[in-house]
Amino acid sequence: MPHDDFTPGTVWLVGAGPGDPDLLTRKAERLIARADIVFFDALVGPAVLDLVPPGVERVSVGKRSGRHSKDQGTIDELIVAAARGAKRVVRLKGGDPSIFGRSTEEITACRAAGIAVRVCPGITAASAAAASGVASLTLRGLARQLTFVTAHAKAGEALDLDWAGLAGADRTLAVYMGRAAAAEVSRSLIAAGRAADTPVMIAVNVSLPDERIIRGRLDALAFLAAAISDRDPALLLIGEAVVGTAVATHVEYEVA
Known part of the structure; x- marks a missing residue:
């Protein structure tokens, strides 16, 4: 049996690409399909969000210039709380998580809480x-x-x-x-x-x-x-x- 890289209580920061679902990686699509909860940015394309399976909790944490829905500290806390609740957590970020995606803060918060966290790159x-x-x-x-x-x-x-x-x-x-x-x-x-x-x-x-x-x-x-x-x-x-x-x-x- 292949190694399970998405066990309950795990967080994946997933690059959603620029918006076209055809530009997602196969890995990103697989992780989205297995998630129990998805935290998503304002720049994640609607067609990408359509790939989230029915019944999976979707939480908007988008930040746009002058219109911030949640501050970064709150987002970190929500991600950690979901993982502590034994959920498979996808943090869906527009583009690539490592390019102006504030992934470091979320990685740091997960590691400080003892939560396993990994990154799936996306097209920037x-x-x-x-x-x-x-x-x-x-x-x-x-x-x-x-x-x-x-x-x-x-x-x-x-x-x-x-x-x-x-x-x-x-x-x-x-x-x-x-x-x-x-x-x-x-x-x-x-x-x-x-x-x-x-x-x-x-x-x-x-x-x-x-x-x-x-x-x-x-x-x-x-x-x-x-x-x-x-x-x-x-x-x-x-x-x-x-x-x-x-x-x-x-x-x-x-x-x-």
Whole structure:
């Protein structure tokens, strides 16, 4: 008999990918099917949640900018309490748990409580966005570095990033949660030396039926982002590698 990796009282942090259930790993689907309780983020796609079996408890613990349903400490406590109740616990996270997913806090809480916890990776939004745009995240000779940053900052605080380091022409920059900070990202990168005509791509609701790919230049980034609702998650991709090819099935804007 194969080893059971999901015994009662175990927690799995599962990457739900960008939203399309076809982009889940087979392992993620298997774990979801065996769960007794699923704690899920706001960015988990509805079609992914449809894979949770009937009768399995589903608990929304989503946090969106300005609309936090539960603080991180409460989420940690809920996960630990469910595992102590001998439940098989899935903590379902949009994208990959290790990329801006606050997985460390939940892993630490489980370990402190003596709860077995493991991680199932998922496809992160940057990879899905490049695929949707038929583009690459790296490019031989032009984009030898790939950097992930988050544009999310605490209310009232400036976006504190190493703009000089991020402005290198030989890198692709993926900016998560970047819609609201688009003007600052554009202004700061150009001030630090990145060319104003650097290609940019904004992926909105990546991999979902209402996905949009918006293309343009770095100096037009704020204008491009202004067309996006604050309810729609958006990822910014900046660099020569993301030029890609327009896909006819997408609603797409291009600003030269």
